[in-house]
Amino acid sequence: MATDTVLHDETLEQKGAWDGGKKPFKASYGKLMMWYFLLSDAFTFAGFLIAYGALRFSMPTWPVPDFVFAKAPFLHGEWPLIFVTFMTFVLIISSVTMVRAVQEGHRENKNGVVFWMLLTVVGGAGFLGCQAWEWNTLIAAEGMTVTTNPFSNHTEGGIYVTGEEMESKGFKKVVVGGDDHHGDDHGGGHSEGHGDEAHGHGGDHHSITYYLAPDTEDIPENRYFVKSDHEGVVKAGEEFSEGSPYLITFGHGSHMYEYGAYTTPEDGQIKKEEFGPKAFGALFFFITGFHGFHVLSGVAFLLVILINVASGLYVKRKNGYEMVEKIGLYWHFVDLVWVFVFLVFYLL
Amino acid sequence: MGLSYEESKKVVFKGLILLGVVTIVEVLIALVGNGHVIEGFTLPRIIMYPLMIGLSLYKAYFIVYEFMHMRYEVKGLAMSVLLPTLLLVWAIVAFFQEGSSWNQRREQIKEKDKIELEGQTGMLLPPATKDMQ
Numbered sequence: 001m002a003t004d005t006v007l008h009d010e011t012l013e014q015k016g017a018w019d020g021g022k023k024p025f026k027a028s029y030g031k032l033m034m035w036y037f038l039l040s041d042a043f044t045f046a047g048f049l050i051a052y053g054a055l056r057f058s059m060p061t062w063p064v065p066d067f068v069f070a071k072a073p074f075l076h077g078e079w080p081l082i083f084v085t086f087m088t089f090v091l092i093i094s095s096v097t098m099v100r101a102v103q104e105g106h107r108e109n110k111n112g113v114v115f116w117m118l119l120t121v122v123g124g125a126g127f128l129g130c131q132a133w134e135w136n137t138l139i140a141a142e143g144m145t146v147t148t149n150p151f152s153n154h155t156e157g158g159i160y161v162t163g164e165e166m167e168s169k170g171f172k173k174v175v176v177g178g179d180d181h182h183g184d185d186h187g188g189g190h191s192e193g194h195g196d197e198a199h200g201h202g203g204d205h206h207s208i209t210y211y212l213a214p215d216t217e218d219i220p221e222n223r224y225f226v227k228s229d230h231e232g233v234v235k236a237g238e239e240f241s242e243g244s245p246y247l248i249t250f251g252h253g254s255h256m257y258e259y260g261a262y263t264t265p266e267d268g269q270i271k272k273e274e275f276g277p278k279a280f281g282a283l284f285f286f287i288t289g290f291h292g293f294h295v296l297s298g299v300a301f302l303l304v305i306l307i308n309v310a311s312g313l314y315v316k317r318k319n320g321y322e323m324v325e326k327i328g329l330y331w332h333f334v335d336l337v338w339v340f341v342f343l344v345f346y347l348l
Numbered sequence: 349m350g351l352s353y354e355e356s357k358k359v360v361f362k363g364l365i366l367l368g369v370v371t372i373v374e375v376l377i378a379l380v381g382n383g384h385v386i387e388g389f390t391l392p393r394i395i396m397y398p399l400m401i402g403l404s405l406y407k408a409y410f411i412v413y414e415f416m417h418m419r420y421e422v423k424g425l426a427m428s429v430l431l432p433t434l435l436l437v438w439a440i441v442a443f444f445q446e447g448s449s450w451n452q453r454r455e456q457i458k459e460k461d462k463i464e465l466e467g468q469t470g471m472l473l474p475p476a477t478k479d480m481q
Contacts, residue, residue, distance in 0.1 A: 025425035035429050046436050050443050057447030060454070066382050080384050085375045089368065096364045099415050103356050332415045336408055343404040347378050348397060 028319075034326045038333045041294075045337050048290065049344050052283045059277045063151035065346050067245035071137050084346050087130045088338065091295075094123025095335040102328040105321025110309060113324055117306045120331065124299040131292050135285070141230060143250030143257060144281050150248035150257060152276030154240050158264040160227040162236040163211060166261055169270050171211040171224065208254040211261065213270070220256060224272045225249075227260030235260065248273050284345065291341050294334045301327050351420075363414055367407055374403050 025032055056062050066080035073083070097119040104112030138144045144151065167173055210223040227235040229249060240246070240262075249258045259272035305327050308314060314321050351359065377399055381391035413419045418426050450457065 025422045025428075027421060027425055032425065035425065039429050039432060042433060043436075046433075046439065050436070050439050053440070054443040054447035057444050058450035060451060064382075066378060066384065080382075081375055081378060085371065088371050092364070092367045092371065095367075095411070095415060096360055099360050099363070100357075103353065103360070107353060329416055332411055335415075336411045339404050339407045339411070343374075343400060347374055347400045347404075 028322060030322065030326055031329070034329050038329065041333065042337075045287075045290070045340070048283075048287045049340060052287065052344060055277070055279045055283065061153045061155065061243075061276065063149065063276050063280055064153065064245040065348070067247075068138075068151050069134075069346055071141075073133055081346055083130070083134065084342065087127055087134075088342055090123055090127045090130065091335050091338050094120045094127070095332055097123060098328050098331045102321070102325050105314075105324040108315070108318075108320065110312065110315060113309050113321055114306065117302060117309065117324070121299055121302050121306065124295055124302065124331075128292060128295055128299070131288065131295075135288075138284075141250075142247060144284075146282045146285055147278065148257075149276040149278055149280040150250065151245065151280065152248075152274065153243055153245050155242065156264050156266075157239070157241045158262045158271075159239045160235050160237060160260055160262045161270060163209065163226050165263070166211040166224060166226075166270055170214040171270065172214070173209065173211055174218065174223075175207050175209050177207055206253045208251065208256075210258070223256070223259065224261035224270065225251075225258035227262070227273075228258075246273055248275065288341060288345065291334070291337055294337065298327075298331050298334050301330065359414055363410065366410060370403050370407050374400050377403075 027035075069084055070078040070080045071083065072079040072086075075082075097116045101113050101116035101120060104116060142150065163173065210225050212218055212222055213224065216222040227238070227249070229235065229247075230252075246260070249260065250256075251258045257275075259274075261270055261272050263270055305323055309321065309324065314323060376385075377391070377396055379385050380389070381393075381396040383390040412430075418429075
C-alpha cells in the first residue's frame with residue numbers, strides 16, 4: 001500500500017503542468033468557465049451603463065431619478081425611490097437564500113438545497129413582477145416609450161397659465177369630442193365647457209380642450225394645454241423654478257401628450273413644455289430590460305436545476321452539488337449587476 | 349471551502365444585514381440629499397455622488413468576495429477575473445470626457461452639421477437632422 005502511494009506521487013511529479021490531469025486554479029472546468037462568462041457579461045453591462053453615462057454627460061438636462069421613479073403600488077402620491085428600494089431588497093434576499101442553497105449542497109443535504117432554491121426562485125419571480133409593475137406605470141400611465149421621454153427639467157423659472165390668459169394673448173380655444181351622448185341634456189356641451197374652463201377634460205362628457213398658438217395649424221405639436229397632472233389636479237397658477245423637474249401629462253382621455261402652457265416673468269411669452277432627452281427611454285428600457293432578461297433566464301435555469309436536485313441526479317455525482325454552485329455564481333452576478341443599475345439609474 | 353458550516357451560516361446572516369443597511373444608507377443619502385426628508389435641506393452632489401458610488405463598490409466587493417466565494421479561490425483565478433475589469437477605468441474616463449465635450453460644443457456641432465448638409469439631397473441623413481437638438 002505504501003509503495004503504491006509513492007509510485008503514484010512520482011508519476012504525478014513527472015507530469016508537467018501541460019500534460020493534463022491538473023486543475024491550475026483548483027476549480028473545475030465548469031466553474032472556471034462560468035467565471036469567464038460572467039466577466040464577459042460584466043463588460044456587456046458596463047458598456048451599456050457607460051453609454052448611459054456618456055449620453056447623460058452630453059445633455060444640458062437629464063430627468064431627475066427621484067422624480068421619475070416616485071410611484072408605488074397601493075400608495076397614493078409621491079414616494080421617491082421607495083418601490084425600487086423594495087425591489088433591491090427582494091433581490092438581495094434571493095441572493096442570500098441562494099448562498100444557503102449552495103452551503104446545503106456542500107453538506108450533500110438534498111432537502112436543504114431544494115428548500116433554499118425554491119425560496120430563491122420565489123424571490124426572482126417577485127423581482128420580475130415588481131419590474132413589470134414599474135414598466136407598466138412608466139409606459140401605460142406616464143407615457144414613456146423607447147422613443148418618447150416626457151420627463152425633463154425646466155430650463156427657466158416661470159408660472160403655468162390658465163386658458164383665459166392664453167386666449168388674451170391671441171390663442172385659439174379648441175374643444176373636441178365627448179359631448180355627443182349628452183348634447184341634449186346640457187343644452188350644448190360647448191357652452192358647458194366654456195363655463196368650466198379650468199377643467200378642460202373634466203366633467204362627465206370627457207371633452208378635450210386645448211389652445212392653438214396664433215396662426216398655427218392644428219397639429220399635436222402646436223397644442224397648448226392648461227397644466228394638470230394625471231389625477232386631473234389643475235396646476236394653472238403654480239410657479240416653478242429653474243431646474244425643477246416636470247412630466248408632460250399623457251391624457252388618458254385624449255390619448256395625447258398635453259404640453260402644459262407656461263409663461264416666464266422675463267418676456268411674458270406663452271411657452272409649452274418640451275420633451276426631455278430622447279435617449280432616456282431607450283436606455284432605461286434596454287438596460288433594465290437586459291437585466292430583467294438575466295433574472296428571467298436565471299429563474300428558468302434555477303427551475304431546471306431545482307428539478308434535477310429534487311430528482312436526485314446530483315446525489316450520484318458526489319461533487320457537493322457543483323451545479324448548484326455554478327447557477328449560484330450566475331445568480332449572485334445578477335444581483336451584482338443590479339447594484340450598479342440601481343446606482344446609475346436610481347441614485348445618481 | 350475555508351469555513352465550517354456554522355461559520356458560513358454566520359457570514360450569510362452578516363451579509364444580509366450588511367447589504368440591507370448599506371442599501372438603506374444609499375437611499376437615505378439620495379432622499380436627504382435631494383431635500384425629500386428635511387424641508388429645504390439638500391446636500392451638494394460632490395458629497396452625495398462619491399459616497400453613493402463608494403458604498404455601491406463596497407456592496408459589489410462583498411457580493412464577489414463572500415457570496416461568490418472569490419476570497420476562497422486560488423489567487424490566479426481571482427486575478428484573471430478581476431484584473432481585466434480595470435480596462436473599464438479607461439472606458440469610463442474616455443467616454444465621459446467625450447460626452448461632456450459634446451455638451452460643451454453643442455452649438456458648434458449644430459453649426460457644423462448645417463454647413464455639411466447644405467446642398468446635399470438624397471443622402472442618408474434625413475432633412476430633420478439639421479433641426480435636431
